[in-house]
Amino acid sequence: MIGNKTILFSAPINFGFSEAIKKELEKLNYTIIDLSNITQQPFRYNGLLQRLHNCYRKAILQDYEFKKILRARAHEDYLNSLVKIIPNCQYGLFIRPDLFPRSFIENIKSKIQTFVAYQWDGLNRYPSVKDYISLFDKFYIFDNKDLSTSTLPTTNFFINSEDVNHYFEKNEKAYFIGTYEKKRMPNIIKLKNILNNNGIDDNIILYTNSKTTKSEIVNNGMHCIEIQLNYKENLANTINSAMLIDIHNPIHNGLSFRTFESLGYNKKLITTNKTVKKYDFYNPNNIFIWDEKNTDEITDFLNIPYEPVDNELKEKYDFNNWIKYIFDQKEHIPILLPN
Template identity: 25%
Template sequence: MESRLKNKKILFLCPLFFNYHKKLIKAMESMGAEVKFFDERPSNTVLSKALLRINPNFVKVQIKKYYEEMTMKIQDEKFDYIFICQAEATPKSFLRNVKNMNPQAKMVLMLWDSVANKVNTLEKLEFFDVVYSFDKKDCDKLGLTFRPLFFDEEYEQIAEENSLLVYDLFFVGTVHSDRYQILKKVKEQFEKNHSKVFYFLYIPTKLMYYQRKWLTDELKDSHISEFSFVGMPSDQLTAKLKQSKTVVDIQHPKQSGLTMRTIEMLGANKKMITTNADIENYDFYHPNNICIIDRNNVVVPAEFIQSPYVPVNEEVKERYSITYFVLDILGLTDEKEHHFYVEE
């Protein structure tokens, strides 16, 4: 696989979401590709991202200027692939132009959010040769191609290292929707068994904390001291994860696709507690490794807490690696569609 993209030029547009864009660039370049990268969004301020999600017309002028400048920068280049993640900000005029400038290029879109959260993306699907989504329900409804997310070598290394386990339960993430209430109930059940828990609950600002506490039930009975308003450095997160046996993942109520965290824990050989019942249909599911909880009636069986991790078949696991993900997205694997999902 090391040279499958040798001498191929890829135009890659992706939102700055943690460092996933850097990981994908590294994976493509390691296989020989020349990658030209642009942030898919014109700005990453909280206000700009909020306005973009509410209605792109609010930032229409900013988007137009940003993509016109991008077009100028790439007008003399020819690409083999145009690979875009999300296309939330990407205007139709840019997609039309880049397609005309690169008629031989394969245009690929990857959605790692549910269409319910990215409704303005639907009008752009016609410009792509193939549209992938991590959400099986969206694929079935809209005729998209199903493709779960990936883990990179960082998580493979965690799986290979025999670190001393310190924590029985681990969670690091942003608190939204009903996450806090579910996390609290899971924690209580582990602590009843004298288990050691590590939680890092992040909220962007203290103002946001007080708004949610006073105006909603999301943070009912919480205390501000439980939360951090500064993100955890990635090296600290990795160190804590290595020391943990079981990870909690609570997907957004509007999502049915498996989160990045879920796939990363597959790569790291970690047990998982999740609210996503659809995980039972995936080819790597094993009841020893994955406990599905009802977000309205949170129960973690004692036998799950005590059960050992059962290794996943390496051939199955490999298909979720970042290298395989890139090749799959670009149409360079021989696998059939929906090979991740086990349907009865």
């Protein structure tokens, strides 16, 4: 018998996202079978060629998930053995399903009544995921160029149920956190200097395990971390900051979590993603789209007060509505993508 609001769940563990989502599902009274950590099982390359291929994907394609995919494939037999003991579930939610071998998704499908996937990266960044789309009842994407007859629209979201009142160490800094990517470093450095010249201090945190890139980060006056912050630490930094920075990856046009955190926590945002202008919550008093040609306008933006956003519009992008929407539950607000 299918359990009432039982969900088979998996999401990348980066920056504690999977744990944060799991906590929100628990608050919504879901019984969770969590597979997120399975892709982190110990792994060894099967040879030098595979190791070099992974290095190539990281250095050239900025694909930091390839090793996780290899790890999951190496444990394919173990994963498929789990199918026998996982109970029937009313729901299934796999964020980045390509982190699992396709055979496992095929085998587990029969145990899930409503089986949904969400790819929170562009399909062309991880093209192997295209082979998974047909395995799900619904497959959601966040970039309108990936829309097709086989995919459905949604966006990222913000988590609103945390008690934000205890984050009281307010500062006037601009906050950015992310994984080091060489191609976006020039923009990060340039924007940091622009803000500093306007009297705005920054809290820019980049994650890397490379000694070379660590030196580059530190020498440019930024913070380097070798262990990813958990979501609660990131949330504290977000809420305590005066504004947020979003340097998006040009491989896709989907809006980052940083964009929706700025909406949910009433923060000003400076972003390089021009697509945000097409969304219903866009307000030039709150969101500055920096294209390097309009640097002189940043000073005026910094001096304009934040303009509160209507609560109903914020509710649309709250995780509570997001989960109702992707499972097509009652009383949800549809989350569509702009043309």
